[in-house]
Amino acid sequence: xxxxxxxxxxxxxxxxxxxxxxxxxxxxxxxxxxxxxxxxxxxxxxxxxxxxxxxxxxxxxxxxxxxxxxxxxxxxxxxxxxxxxxxxxxxxxxxxxxxxxxxxxxxxxxxxxxxxxxxxxxxxxxxxxxxxxxxxxxxxxxxxxxxxxxxxxxxxxxxxxxxxxxxxxxxxxxxxxxxxxxxxxxxxxxxxxxxxxxxxxxxxxxxxxxxxxxxxxxxxxxxxxxxxxxxxxxxxxxxxxxxxxxxxxxxxxxxxxxxxxxxxxxxxxxxxxxxxxxxxxxxxxxxxxxxxxxxxxxxxxxxxxxxxxxxxxxxxxxxxxxxxxxxxxxxxxxxxxxxxxxxxxxxxxxxxxxxxxxxxxxxxxxxxxxxxxxxxxxxxxxxxxxxxxxxxxxxxxxxxxxxxxxxxxxxxxxx
Numbered sequence: 175x176x177x178x179x180x181x182x183x184x185x186x187x188x189x190x191x192x193x194x195x196x197x198x199x200x201x202x203x204x205x206x207x208x209x210x211x212x213x214x215x216x217x218x219x220x221x222x223x224x225x226x227x228x229x230x231x232x233x234x235x236x237x238x239x240x241x242x243x244x245x246x247x248x249x250x251x252x253x254x255x256x257x258x259x260x261x262x263x264x265x266x267x268x269x270x271x272x273x274x275x276x277x278x279x280x281x282x283x284x285x286x287x288x289x290x291x292x293x294x295x296x297x298x299x300x301x302x303x304x305x306x307x308x309x310x311x312x313x314x315x316x317x318x319x320x321x322x323x324x325x326x327x328x329x330x331x332x333x334x335x336x337x338x339x340x341x342x343x344x345x346x347x348x349x350x351x352x353x354x355x356x357x358x359x360x361x362x363x364x365x366x367x368x369x370x371x372x373x374x375x376x377x378x379x380x381x382x383x384x385x386x387x388x389x390x391x392x393x394x395x396x397x398x399x400x401x402x403x404x405x406x407x408x409x410x411x412x413x414x415x416x417x418x419x420x421x422x423x424x425x426x427x428x429x430x431x432x433x434x435x436x437x438x439x440x441x442x443x444x445x446x447x448x449x450x451x452x453x454x455x456x457x458x459x460x461x462x463x464x465x466x467x468x469x470x471x472x473x474x475x476x477x478x479x480x481x482x483x484x485x486x487x488x489x490x491x492x493x494x495x496x497x498x499x500x501x502x503x504x505x506x507x508x509x510x511x512x513x514x515x516x517x518x519x520x521x522x523x524x525x526x527x528x529x530x531x532x533x534x535x536x537x538x539x540x541x542x543x544x545x546x547x548x549x550x551x552x553x554x555x556x557x558x559x560x561x562x563x564x565x566x567x568x569x570x571x572x573x574x575x576x577x578x579x580x581x582x583x584x585x586x587x588x589x
Contacts, residue, residue, distance in 0.1 A: 177416040180230060180237045182208070184247060187226050187254060188420045190218045194261050195524055197423070203368035203407060204419030224258035227251045246563040247417060249277055253425040268489040272527050276429040277566040278534040282486055283479035288505045294473035295507070298466065309507040312470070316383040322460070323382055327352050329454050330388050334396035337442050342397055342557060345370045348404050350395045354378045362390050364399035366421070370407065372400040380515065384460065385467040388451045389439045397442050397560065398435035405560040418563060424527060426565050433535025434559045437543060441556045480506040482533040485520050495521070534566075542569050 177185070185204060189212040192199040202209055231251040234244050256274035260266060272280050292305055299308045318326055331350060338344065348370035355375045361382075365373040374394045376382065382390070392398055403421075410418040421427060443450050448464030448471075455462040484502050487493040493501075495517055502513035519525050539559065546552035558564065 177205075177414075178237065178239065180233055180239070181247070181416050183226075183230055184251065184417055185420050186212055187223060187230065188250075188422045189213075190215075190223055191254070191257060191261075191422060193217050194220060194223075197524060198257075199420070199422050200428075201366040201368075201403065201421040202419060203366070203411070204416055220258045220261035220263075224255050224262065227255035227258060231255070242563060242568075243415060243417070245565055245568065249426045249565045249567065250417075250422075253277075254422070257424050268486065268527070272530050275424040275426075275527055276530055276534065277426045278429065278530065278538070280482060280486070280530055280534060283476075283483050285505070287476045288480065291474060291476040292507070295470065298469045298473050306503065306507045310509055313381075313383055316385050316462075316467075317381045318384055318387060318460075320378075322458070323354065323376070324352070326382075326384075326387055326455075326458060326460075327376065327391060329458060330391045330451075331395055333454055334388075334392055334439075334442065338396040338401055341442070341553065342401060342405065342560060344401065344404050345408055348400075350374055350400050352376065361386075362394050364394045364403075366400065366403040368407070370404045372403065374400070380512075384451070384455060384462045385448070385470070388443075388447060388454075389436075392439035392442065393435040396438075397556070398438040399431060401438075402431060402434060402560050406563075409561050410563060415563065423524060428528065429531040429535040429566055430539070430559065430564060430569075431535075432531040433537075433539035434556075436532060436536045437540055437556070441543070441552075477506055478536065479533055481516060481520070481529050484516065485526065485529050488517075488520055489526060538566060538569055538573075542573050545573060 185202075185208060189199060189202065189209055193212070194217075228251075231248060234248055234251075237244070239247070253275045256266065256271060260271065266274075269280060272278065295309065296305055299305070299312055301308055331352070335350075350372045352374050353376070356378045358375070358377045361377050361380050363375045363377075365375065367373060372395065376390070394400065406418050421431075439447050446464075446468070448462075448466075448468035450464070451467070452462050452464030480502065483505075484498050487501060488495070488498050498520075499510065499513040499517055502508050502516055503510060506513070506516075508516070520529060543552050543555050546555050
């Protein structure tokens with residue numbers, strides 16, 4: 175099936191960004207000849223890419239594409255235009271940059287919320303001494319012995335794969351290969367290779383913890399990034415939506431994917447994910463307090479925005495790295511080492527705004543899933559995240575409709 179001409183130009187445009195910054199194209203599973211032609215063309219000028227993005231966006235109204243595809247392309251062309259302007263050296267306010275990339279508005283968190291979260295964590299980790307020291311000690315005791323990491327990864331990948339395939343069928347030959355790497359600004363990364371295969375890299379520079387590993391595997395593989403790529407390749411791409419063969423960073427696609435992936439473990443296992451993980455660790459001869467891990471996770475939930483606040487301090491308020499590192503340590507209860515690792519991510523030209531995909535993606539999609547009237551509807555909503563080309567704007571509209579319906583129903587009951 176021949177791709178729509180505008181979609182072909184969108185793909186050509188997106189692929190061209192990898193010529194400006196290697197890694198900008200996270201995944202491409204489309205026509206290799208198209209990629210070859212872009213890779214062998216003269217290096218593009220950023221301002222030319224910005225102009226092309228704006229022109230394609232203007233042509234969307236006359237492209238006769240379905241509304242959902244039009245909305246998807248519009249949001250992504252807007253993001254690519256902003257990226258091109260940044261590559262051209264244009265000074266764009268950080269908040270405006272995040273809005274253009276991810277279709278969300280961000281604001282600083284509330285320190286009172288952080289204080290309240292600290293009090294809840296105190297209840298989970300009672301004792302003497304500074305709270306951060308207790309959190310550090312808790313995390314230290316939770317570290318996975320490096321020599322056991324690969325078998326733990328295999329155990330959770332296998333268990334989660336079974337759950338996912340029972341609820342969200344996948345092609346029989348889908349596969350994830352895992353590798354341990356170092357010197358990266360992230361804890362884990364999914365490289366989708368196409369044809370229902372992924373390579374997941376796990377960063378050895380960051381200690382892996384028993385409480386975090388199940389979420390990491392769920393995030394990167396089942397039912398997170400790998401599952402989403404597989405389902406969209408077998409569904410949308412097979413149906414001719416060629417724009418879904420391209421996944422580039424700093425677009426609304428990323429916010430949707432990271433929000434989905436961060437909600438993946440609880441969505442497939444449920445709220446007692448810790449007790450579920452405890453049984454798997456027990457089979458491996460490792461002791462893990464799943465109930466305490468669940469309580470700690472719940473108590474820490476309001477610290478989600480601390481890292482986004484750090485990005486705002488760094489890029490919007492002009493604070494220096496030392497001050498931002500101290501902020502991460504004080505409010506995020508991080509070690510200096512982990513705070514500096516976060517700063518690497520927040521300081522990267524390519525990734526500096528990306529933290530908002532985790533924060534705002536989790537909040538937006540979490541609210542939408544929580545608005546489901548029953549578990550079956552919630553599971554179906556998660557399926558829609560895996561299968562449909564939804565945008566943040568589309569999810570916000572559905573949430574607004576739900577809130578309007580709920581408010582109307584309450585008024586009717588009151589009357």
